[in-house]
Amino acid sequence: MKNEEISLQTKKKLAQSLKKAMEKKPLSKVTVSELIKDCNINRNTFYYHFSDIYDLLKWMFEQDAIEVIKKIDLLVDAEEAFRFVADYVDDNRHIINCAYDSMGHEETKRFFYSDFIGVMQSVIENGVRQLKLNVSSEFKSLLADFYTEALAGSMLNWLKQREKYDKEEFIQDLLFICQNSIPYLLKKRAD
The missing domain is CATH 1.10.10 (Arc Repressor Mutant, subunit A)
Structure with missing residues (x-):
């Protein structure tokens, strides 16, 4: 070996x-x-x-993120991706909560950011294609970053308050927000 x-x-x-x-x-x-x-x-x-246990934790989350991203890349649409990440969070909630308690909101949010950025870029590109729009790459990048930050933060908030928000309802609400606001914004910014 x-x-x-x-x-x-x-x-x-x-x-x-x-x-x-x-x-x-x-x-x-x-x-x-x-x-x-x-x-x-x-x-x-x-x-x-x-170098220490936090370094191991960071490596562990990076490895999990790589695996999550590999699987997300194979998913067809945003709903599948949201569901996949929500299931991952649900299945690993204790570990993520431990990390959150030790590392804080921003560090933990970065883990979700890496999961969602590719999904959001894909959703935005698909929207541009389906609507047959010409939108600057700068705006598409800004939009992907904005929604990724929002989704990552929302995912962490849901994790901390799971008992208040049913997973299926959470996923459907995220989809509703994205499906209704992204096309509108793309149309408003089209050349």
């Missing part, structure tokens, strides 16, 4: 161990000692791969 493969396996084992530990206690209470014990590796191996 190549060194890169061994390194990746070690990182994945540490990430799994971190997820397991975060199910039992806050991130601030998780120690390197318990992670290395769970993975049966030494302390030097941990620090060879990561």
Whole structure:
């Protein structure tokens, strides 16, 4: 086995161990000692791969984001993408809440941003094509960034207040907002 493969396996084992530990206690209470014990590796191996637990958490979220983005790229429309991300958030809510409590709103929101930016760019490009409009790339980029920020923030707010907002209703409301406002804005900005 190549060194890169061994390194990746070690990182994945540490990430799994971190997820397991975060199910039992806050991130601030998780120690390197318990992670290395769970993975049966030494302390030097941990620090060879990561500078600290937050570095491991960041790597773990980046890997999850890569997997989420790969799957989103295969989805046909915005509803599927919103549903996929809402399901991911729902399935991983405890870990995301732990990260939120440790890293704060803005850092956690960046994770969702990377998931949604491609979706929003695709939705906007499809809208331009379907409406047969000519819209500047600068405005399309601004619009994608604006909606991505809004969606990422909304997703985090939903996560923190899930009991107040049914997932299906949340998804349908997001779709309603996007499907009604994006075409309007594109038409208003068309050349």
